[in-house]
Amino acid sequence: MSGEAFDGLQEFVEACKRIDDWREIENADWDEEIGALREVTGELIPDPPMLLFDNIKGYPAGFRVVGLLTASCKRAALALGLPVHEPRAKLSELASRKMREVKPIPPVEVAGGPVMDNVMTGEDVDLYRFPAPRYHAMDGGRYIGTGDCFINRDPETGFVNAGTYRMQVHDRGLLGLWMSPGQHGRQICQRHWERGRSCPVVATFGGDPLVFIASHNRIPWGSGELEFAGGLRQRPVEVIEGPVTGLPIPAHAEVAVEGEAPPPGEESRDEGPFGEWPGYYSGGTIGTGEPQPVIRVKAVYYRHNPIIHGDAPMWPGARRGGLEMGTGRGGVADLARAGIQDVVGVGRHLGYIRVVAIRQRYPGHAQQAARAVAAATRNGRWIVIVDEDIDPTNFTEVMWAMTTRAEPSRDIEILENCWSTPLDPLMPPEKRDSGDHTNSLAVFYAVRPFHRRDRFPKVSRSPRALRERMIEKYRSILPFPVP
Numbered sequence: 001m002s003g004e005a006f007d008g009l010q011e012f013v014e015a016c017k018r019i020d021d022w023r024e025i026e027n028a029d030w031d032e033e034i035g036a037l038r039e040v041t042g043e044l045i046p047d048p049p050m051l052l053f054d055n056i057k058g059y060p061a062g063f064r065v066v067g068l069l070t071a072s073c074k075r076a077a078l079a080l081g082l083p084v085h086e087p088r089a090k091l092s093e094l095a096s097r098k099m100r101e102v103k104p105i106p107p108v109e110v111a112g113g114p115v116m117d118n119v120m121t122g123e124d125v126d127l128y129r130f131p132a133p134r135y136h137a138m139d140g141g142r143y144i145g146t147g148d149c150f151i152n153r154d155p156e157t158g159f160v161n162a163g164t165y166r167m168q169v170h171d172r173g174l175l176g177l178w179m180s181p182g183q184h185g186r187q188i189c190q191r192h193w194e195r196g197r198s199c200p201v202v203a204t205f206g207g208d209p210l211v212f213i214a215s216h217n218r219i220p221w222g223s224g225e226l227e228f229a230g231g232l233r234q235r236p237v238e239v240i241e242g243p244v245t246g247l248p249i250p251a252h253a254e255v256a257v258e259g260e261a262p263p264p265g266e267e268s269r270d271e272g273p274f275g276e277w278p279g280y281y282s283g284g285t286i287g288t289g290e291p292q293p294v295i296r297v298k299a300v301y302y303r304h305n306p307i308i309h310g311d312a313p314m315w316p317g318a319r320r321g322g323l324e325m326g327t328g329r330g331g332v333a334d335l336a337r338a339g340i341q342d343v344v345g346v347g348r349h350l351g352y353i354r355v356v357a358i359r360q361r362y363p364g365h366a367q368q369a370a371r372a373v374a375a376a377t378r379n380g381r382w383i384v385i386v387d388e389d390i391d392p393t394n395f396t397e398v399m400w401a402m403t404t405r406a407e408p409s410r411d412i413e414i415l416e417n418c419w420s421t422p423l424d425p426l427m428p429p430e431k432r433d434s435g436d437h438t439n440s441l442a443v444f445y446a447v448r449p450f451h452r453r454d455r456f457p458k459v460s461r462s463p464r465a466l467r468e469r470m471i472e473k474y475r476s477i478l479p480f481p482v483p
């Protein structure tokens with residue numbers, strides 16, 4: 001099942017060029033233009049191409065930003081080492097199985113690597129050397145860290161965590177951090193701060209796409225993301241022992257920094273505003289009313305012709321992921337662990353709508369699945385349970401099931417006090433400031449009632465196999481989309 005694993009981002013970008021799934025964009029401005037072009041491309045072009053920005057305004061050629069890295073089905077498959085020409089549904093299934101069955105492989109230490117091509121230390125540190133974009137019109141600054149990886153070590157157990165948290169450039173040598181409450185990287189910082197000292201950190205801005213996938217997926221506390229990435233790669237991630245912190249620096253990262261996050265009482269800064277995934281400015285100082293942690297950067301390392309991975313949140317109608325991997329909270333993996341049988345797929349729409357397709361086996365199966373999703377989910381608004389004939393990733397099919405299989409007076413259930421975050425635009429400011437980050441969820445049981453599933457009206461839509469046959473037969477005449 002597994003194909004090529006890429007050492008770094010530059011190698012992956014070259015492979016995307018070989019399958020002709022990219023566009024080069026010259027002369028864009030880091031100020032709003034990169035952000036806006038990414039968003040309209042992700043919104044208006046199905047399976048959008050990778051955007052490689054070069055000759056960015058005010059920057060020399062070669063200092064690049066890549067956007068929509070794995071936003072097409074083919075590129076997501078390529079990153080995961082899956083056969084790129086399979087149809088989306090098959091690839092989603094393979095991707096989700098691969099993520100579920102990963103056997104972690106620890107990183108291996110090497111003496112050097114491309115990330116050490118160029119070094120800045122002490123007074124020479126200058127983060128403005130890189131074309132960090134300001135993505136949204138009202139962002140409070142430039143964000144070098146979006147498709148990033150923040151690495152720190154737990155002082156109690158010694159385990160090394162990696163997480164993706166947004167990082168703002170405050171100054172030549174100062175970064176701002178927004179880590180949601182409960183994030184593992186934040187818990188580790190807090191453990192250092194409670195001991196009255198700064199937390200040593202490494203952050204990378206662009207690198208092996210599988211390290212990035214591991215970094216923004218929820219890997220249980222205590223098991224490292226670098227190990228998970230090694231498992232996905234089926235060979236270890238090469239790391240260099242950081243000269244300043246002793247932390248592992250992925251040897252093929254595009255840009256890496258070493259430094260320390262001081263206790264917020266010692267130094268912190270207003271962070272944001274920043275356009276977040278619900279489609280509103282949130283988080284950081286406007287979300288909490290408080291200044292946020294910083295990283296004092298002691299050293300910067302970067303490859304020749306570095307590529308910053310620009311993966312800032314977009315309005316949720318724009319596509320940033322090419323495949324449903326079933327790994328998010330409440331995904332196939334969580335449901336399987338909770339003992340929910342016959343989950344055939346999951347989907348997420350507009351950030352807040354989580355859909356689970358099940359093959360109903362017994363009365364109450366749909367209710368059991370909904371509660372398991374609610375238990376595992378953070379940031380939900382609607383949970384929709386559908387039958388196995390509905391593709392949970394197809395928004396139109398999901399809406400059709402909701403309008404024809406859910407009777408509002410009977411099949412909508414409201415769950416209170418569910419786990420949310422301060423990013424929720426509906427959360428009243430007093431509730432947000434009190435730290436009560438909970439919301440309600442509506443569950444839609446858009447399934448045929450179990451007890452009369454055999455007598456439910458038969459679906460009149462042409463069967464899937466016949467539709468697929470027609471598409472293949474008449475593709476040369478009609479402009480059907482590629483599967």
Ligand SMILES: Cc1cc2nc3c(=O)[nH]c(=O)nc-3n(C[C@H](O)[C@H](O)[C@H](O)COP(=O)(O)O)c2cc1C
Pocket residue numbers: 146147161162163164165166167178179180181182183184185186215216217218219311312313
């Ligand atoms: C592109 C992207 C950006 C993200 N930015 C943030 C962020 O700014 N703050 C945050 O707390 N989580 C952010 N996340 C979510 C975390 O990366 C995710 O919850 C991850 O599991 C955190 O790692 P941890 O479990 O080791 O804390 C982001 C995710 C993605 C995909």
